[in-house]
Amino acid sequence: MKQLILGNEAVARGLYEAGCAFVSSYPGTPSTEITEAAAKYPEVYAEWAPNEKVAMEAAFGACLAGRRSFCGMKHVGLNVAADPLFTIAYTGVNAGLVIGVADDPAMHSSQNEQDSRHYARAAKIPMLEPSDSAEALAFTKMAYEISEAFDTPVLLRMCTRISHAQSVVDTAERVEVRKSYQKDIGKYVMMPANARGRHPVVERRTAELIRYAEDSPLDRVEPGRDHTIGILTAGTAYQYVKEVCADTYPVLKLGMVWPLPVEKIRSFAASVDKLVVVEELDGFLESHCRDLGLKCVGKEWFGPIGELSPLAVAARLGKPWSVGPKTQAQIPARPPVMCAGCPHRGLFYTLHKLKLTVLGDIGCYTLGAVPPLAALETCICMGASVSGLHGFSKALEGAADDHTVAVIGDSTFIHSGITGLVNTAYNESKGTLIILDNSITGMTGHQQNPTTGFNLKGDPCAKIDLETLCRAVGIRRVRVVDPYDLRQCEAAVREELAAPEASVIISRRPCALLKYVKHKAPLAVDRDRCVGCKACMKIGCPAISMAAGKARIDTTQCVGCGVCGQLCRAEALKEA
Amino acid sequence: MDTKNVMIVGVGGQGSLLASKLLGKVLLAGGYDVKVSEVHGMSQRGGSVVTYVRFGEKVFSPVIDRGQADLIVSFELLEAARWTEYLKPGGTVIVNTQRIDPMPVITGAAAYPQGLEEAMAAAGVRVDAMDALALAEQAGSAKAVNLVLMGRLSRYFDFPQEAWLQALAQSVPEKFLEMNKKAFVLGAQA
Numbered sequence: 001m002k003q004l005i006l007g008n009e010a011v012a013r014g015l016y017e018a019g020c021a022f023v024s025s026y027p028g029t030p031s032t033e034i035t036e037a038a039a040k041y042p043e044v045y046a047e048w049a050p051n052e053k054v055a056m057e058a059a060f061g062a063c064l065a066g067r068r069s070f071c072g073m074k075h076v077g078l079n080v081a082a083d084p085l086f087t088i089a090y091t092g093v094n095a096g097l098v099i100g101v102a103d104d105p106a107m108h109s110s111q112n113e114q115d116s117r118h119y120a121r122a123a124k125i126p127m128l129e130p131s132d133s134a135e136a137l138a139f140t141k142m143a144y145e146i147s148e149a150f151d152t153p154v155l156l157r158m159c160t161r162i163s164h165a166q167s168v169v170d171t172a173e174r175v176e177v178r179k180s181y182q183k184d185i186g187k188y189v190m191m192p193a194n195a196r197g198r199h200p201v202v203e204r205r206t207a208e209l210i211r212y213a214e215d216s217p218l219d220r221v222e223p224g225r226d227h228t229i230g231i232l233t234a235g236t237a238y239q240y241v242k243e244v245c246a247d248t249y250p251v252l253k254l255g256m257v258w259p260l261p262v263e264k265i266r267s268f269a270a271s272v273d274k275l276v277v278v279e280e281l282d283g284f285l286e287s288h289c290r291d292l293g294l295k296c297v298g299k300e301w302f303g304p305i306g307e308l309s310p311l312a313v314a315a316r317l318g319k320p321w322s323v324g325p326k327t328q329a330q331i332p333a334r335p336p337v338m339c340a341g342c343p344h345r346g347l348f349y350t351l352h353k354l355k356l357t358v359l360g361d362i363g364c365y366t367l368g369a370v371p372p373l374a375a376l377e378t379c380i381c382m383g384a385s386v387s388g389l390h391g392f393s394k395a396l397e398g399a400a401d402d403h404t405v406a407v408i409g410d411s412t413f414i415h416s417g418i419t420g421l422v423n424t425a426y427n428e429s430k431g432t433l434i435i436l437d438n439s440i441t442g443m444t445g446h447q448q449n450p451t452t453g454f455n456l457k458g459d460p461c462a463k464i465d466l467e468t469l470c471r472a473v474g475i476r477r478v479r480v481v482d483p484y485d486l487r488q489c490e491a492a493v494r495e496e497l498a499a500p501e502a503s504v505i506i507s508r509r510p511c512a513l514l515k516y517v518k519h520k521a522p523l524a525v526d527r528d529r530c531v532g533c534k535a536c537m538k539i540g541c542p543a544i545s546m547a548a549g550k551a552r553i554d555t556t557q558c559v560g561c562g563v564c565g566q567l568c569r570a571e572a573l574k575e576a
Numbered sequence: 577m578d579t580k581n582v583m584i585v586g587v588g589g590q591g592s593l594l595a596s597k598l599l600g601k602v603l604l605a606g607g608y609d610v611k612v613s614e615v616h617g618m619s620q621r622g623g624s625v626v627t628y629v630r631f632g633e634k635v636f637s638p639v640i641d642r643g644q645a646d647l648i649v650s651f652e653l654l655e656a657a658r659w660t661e662y663l664k665p666g667g668t669v670i671v672n673t674q675r676i677d678p679m680p681v682i683t684g685a686a687a688y689p690q691g692l693e694e695a696m697a698a699a700g701v702r703v704d705a706m707d708a709l710a711l712a713e714q715a716g717s718a719k720a721v722n723l724v725l726m727g728r729l730s731r732y733f734d735f736p737q738e739a740w741l742q743a744l745a746q747s748v749p750e751k752f753l754e755m756n757k758k759a760f761v762l763g764a765q766a
Contacts, residue, residue, distance in 0.1 A: 004604045004612065029616055108615055132611075132638075165638035166600055166612040236638070243637035310641040323642035324663035325699035331658045332686035334678035336588060336623035364621065372683050445616065537682065542622050545677045554676075556718045 003169055007162040010133035010169050011072075011100060012037035014140025016044055018096075019177040020070050022062035023047070024055040026415065027444040028074030029109035030163040031102035035072050036447075039456050043174060048447055048456045051382070051415040052077035056084045056099065060153075063097040064188070066179035068144055072100035075116050076381065080416070082119070088153050089123045090198040091188050092205075095179045096147035098140065102158040105236075105280045106307040109443070111362065111379060113306070115281040120155050120258035124202050126209050127155040127258040128218065129235045133167040139255060142218065144177075150205055150212075157257065159280065161236045161307070210259045218255030219264060224248055229317070230272025232265065232285055232296070237278045237308050244314045260288045269294045276301070276317075280308050338367050340543040341512030341519065341559035343438050346483040347407075349539050349563070350490050351375045356403050356497075359392065361385040361417070363409035364442040364511075372540045376407065383408070383416025386433055390420065393429040401430045402497050408433065411441035411449040414464065418473070424502050425474030432496045432503045435466060436483075439510040446514065470504045477503035484509060486566045512559055520560030521576055525551045529572035536564040536573060579632035581640045582729070585659050586651025587676050588625045591722035594747060595649070596627040598726055601743035602735055603631045613638040622679075624655060647732060649725050651708075652676050657692045660701050669701050670728050672708035672721055704728070711762040720759035727763025737764065 005013070011034045015023065023046040025035040039046035049055035055071040062069035073081060078101045085099070101119070104110040120127035128143050130136040136158070143154040186194050213219055224230075226248050233241050234254040241251060252268045254260070269275045269289070277286040277298035286298035301316045302308060314321040338345050348368040351358050352375035360366055360376035361384060368376035378388060389406035408417045413435050421433060441447040448454045453463035470478045477499055481492045489507070496503040510517050522543075532549040543557035544564055551572065565573040582599065584592045593614055600612040608631040615625060628640040642661045648669045650656030656671040663669070671693070680686040689695070696703050706728060712720040723744070730740050741757055748756050 002604065004600050004610055006614075032616075160615075161613060161638045164614045164616055166597075166610070166614075167635070167638070168604065168609060239636045239638060309639065310637050310644075321641075321643060322665075324645070324661045324665070324667060325696075325701055326661050327657050327692070327695040327699045327701075329657055329689040329692055329695045330686075331654065331689065332678055332680045334587065334622075334624040334654070334658075335680075336621040337679050339589070339621060367621065370679070371685070443621075540679060540683065542677075542679065542682065545682050 001171060003171065004166045005133055005169055006033055006164060006166050007130065007133045007136045007158060008033035008164070009037040010136035011140050011156065011158070012041070013169065013171060014137040015070050016041045017137070017172050017174050018141045018144045019068050019175050020044055020144070021067035022059060022069040023071070024049045024058040025072040026050070026052045026055055026077055027441055027447040028077050028102070029444055030104055030160045031072045031074045031077070031100060031158065032444045032447065033163070034100055035456070038070070046456055048449060050450055052081040053083060056081040059097060059099070060084060060088050063093045063095045065181050066095050068096045068177050070098050070100060073102070074110065075101060075103045075114050076110065076112065077101070078116055078119055080382070085119065085153070086123045087190050089125045090190055090195055090202055092151035093147055093153060094181060095177060096144035097153040098143045098147060098156055099153055100156045100158060102160070102163050103281070104160050106160070108160055111381065113281060115284060116155070116157055117257055117284045118282070124206055125152050125155060126150070126256060127157050128255055129157040129257045130162060130255070131235050131238045131253075132162065132165070134169045135255065136162065137169050150209060152205055157235070159236050206259050210262060213256055213259060213261035214264050216256065219261055220253055220255070221268060222247070222251040222253060224250035227271060228273045229276055230268055230274070231276050231278055232268070232289065233278040234285065235280070237280050240308055240310045240313045241278050243310045244317060244319050254285070257285070260285070262292060265289065266292060266294065269296070278302060278308070278313060335370060336367060337370065337540060337542050338364065339512055340541055340557040341561040343483045343507070343509035343512065344368060344436055345539050345541065346486055346563045347434065347436065347489055347507045348373045348375045350486060350493055351405065354403070354490070354493060356405055356493075357400060359385045359388045359404070359406040361406070361408040361412050363412050365407060365409060365436050368407070370540070372538055382412050383420050386413075386417045386420030387423060389431040389433065390424045390427065390429045393431045398430055405432045405434055405493070405497070407436055409442070410435060410437040410439065410451045410466070413466070414450050418469070421470065421475065421504070422473045430500065430502050432493070432505060434505045434507055437466060437506050437508040440514060442511050446511070466506055475502055475504050477501060478506070480506045480508050482509055483507045484561050484563060486563065512561070520562070522555040522558035522560055523553055523562070523565060523573050524576035525553055526572045526574060529570045531570050531572075533570070535567045535569065538567060539563055577632050579630050579635050581645045582629040583640055583645045583648045583659060583662055584627040584629065585648060585655045586625055587655065588621055588623045590651045591719065592625055592627050592651065595722040595726050596629055598740070598743050598747050599629050599729070601746060602739055603629070605739060605743065606735055609633060609635045611635045611638045624658065626659065647729070649729050651721055651725060653692050654678070654688065657689070657696055660696060660699060663701060665700070666702065668704055668732070669696060670704045670706070670725060672725060673705050674707070674709045674721070706766055708763065711766060712759055715759035715762055716755040720756055723756045723759035724763035724766075727760040728766060730760075730764050
């Protein structure tokens with residue numbers, strides 16, 4: 001049956017059809033929907049792991065046990081999981097193991113735009129890259145065939161425009177695969193003597209995969225009428241090339257982007273006057289061509305930054321293109337903001353008011369850096385706020401401890417914050433960590449995590465008690481505040497900063513977008529009382545604006561959190 | 577046929593994903609190759625959002641570039657003006673005249689431009705403006721702006737209304753179906 005589905009949903013369908021039985025992932029845009037969609041198939045066990053390293057190790061365990069398995073993550077998640085990746089490259093697999101990684105060129109929702117293809121080369125494992133949903137489904141199934149035929153984990157590289165684009169797929173039935181586990185110490189125990197034996201196996205495997213690539217339909221030549229140019233491309237870039245050039249120029253379209261064929265590329269290059277490499281982000285395919293001694297044009301035309309586009313390809317390939325009309329109006333930007341009723345807002349108002357130095361982390365609360373609050377000063381990677389605060393404190397010998405805090409979300413704390421807090425307690429720094437516990441993984445679209453008490457399928461499960469956990473690692477001062485209560489927040493932050501030891505404040509209130517959260521009625525402005533002082537505007541709530549010198553509340557957005565009302569000395573903001 | 581291009585633009589949280597899902601289903605049932613490109617993640621938090629819907633015999637690029645759009649459906653006035661460069665010559669903007677202030681306007685760092693409908697028309701854009709919020713409220717929920725606009729969009733296609741309503745039934749939970757249908761029909765009649 002023909003269906004219109006996201007690239008990510010197509011990967012999940014591929015997992016189902018390939019007989020994948022185990023999926024463990026950590027959510028991350030643009031990869032999240034692979035695992036959410038996989039969880040909807042009853043035959044596929046799927047879970048959210050605390051982080052990508054745990055997910056990959058669990059998926060390896062499942063493949064070792066004899067079932068096809070998968071783990072999914074965003075590009076930066078692969079950094080976290082790089083440790084197991086480089087060694088399971090040596091052990092190989094039992095049943096097939098596929099690792100989905102989704103890159104985010106242009107950083108729609110990411111902190112860098114690293115190119116995951118480098119991991120395939122560095123870890124010496126094959127990587128497939130689909131260019132639409134139909135290929136996402138087909139390549140996922142082929143990845144399992146390659147994984148088992150060549151005894152290797154296989155990377156499946158997605159990109160935002162493939163992950164989050166719906167296109168048409170045809171579906172098929174599921175095929176079950178079961179293998180038995182065989183003890184094999186030489187293959188699976190990577191102590192030095194055994195690992196030395198496995199490395200040559202890896203190198204031989206790469207050579208075999210290159211031979212496979214020479215004949216594989218994954219890497220195909222599409223004929224063109226004009227041989228003055230030949231285009232080497234893959235993934236999203238392939239679609240832009242076809243959009244602009246249709247069948248004007250011959251195209252070598254790669255489905256496997258590592259390892260790369262040698263003879264196929266050489267003979268393609270020889271069949272055209274000029275070889276043009278069209279790829280997003282780094283000049284990965286281009287470097288390979290240069291290693292082969294081939295002359296080509298690539299990054300000097302297209303650059304390594306951001307997303308490609310049909311227009312960028314057209315401009316370089318000499319295709320005429322005109323853009324549409326532009327108005328004379330000055331159009332203000334519309335950056336993302338914390339939602340109306342967001343529990344992070346009250347806490348960040350407090351940090352802003354106290355003029356604290358705030359080390360931040362990865363999540364919706366990174367928006368605490370945006371004006372008017374502008375109360376968050378760093379954002380590096382998952383967990384970096386907690387460990388960074390420790391270093392900040394030690395470097396200044398405690399001199400900044402009375403005005404420096406770290407903030408981290410509940411899911412991010414579980415992912416990579418706990419070890420930082422262990423370091424704080426063990427090596428005795430005195431900072432204050434604020435855990436922004438909104439009872440969900442928010443930014444990626446509401447995924448459960450070990451602090452919520454529910455698993456991926458929505459069933460009740462064990463729930464981490466954050467207070468007990470913080471005490472168990474050696475933090476004695478642990479307290480909970482309600483971020484809707486500004487007075488309580490300010491008192492708690494002042495007290496903990498003044499305390500002579502490390503502390504944790506848990507700012508606890510569920511995300512305002514959660515379906516189960518009951519909201520109060522929207523507030524109303526008493527226009528007789530409002531003096532137009534704009535005190536309520538300091539919190540950057542999208543539901544509040546000024547109209548004719550008075551505050552105005554957008555009742556379609558306001559959820560009655562009451563934070564603005566606590567700032568109004570005229571008592572003009574009240575429940576309607 | 578050449579590939580046709582429709583952009584759905586608005587403010588994160590206004591329901592553009594459901595709108596594009598609905599349009600995608602109708603086009604697929606109509607026998608076209610279809611691609612629908614969305615953005616998830618941070619920009620959904622009240623930021624400017626755009627969804628690309630492309631259909632024809634064979635669609636390649638998942639995104640629409642400047643100068644390619646036949647139609648832009650905008651859930652908000654300022655967002656319509658932001659994207660006009662993406663229109664083909666003679667392209668149309670269906671725009672909800674609702675105004676939602678972006679944060680730089682709320683904080684006073686920027687002004688919400690006046691006379692946007694006229695400015696778009698002066699630039700050669702065909703402007704099809706409507707108060708979709710009022711019709712959504714009439715249908716029972718301010719959140720149904722997306723369905724009102726999809727109703728209006730349906731007038732630019734030859735598909736029978738039944739095809740749209742059938743796709744809608746597959747796209748929304750049962751308990752919201754009647755309200756959403758009402759919003760769609762009000763938009764189609766307006």
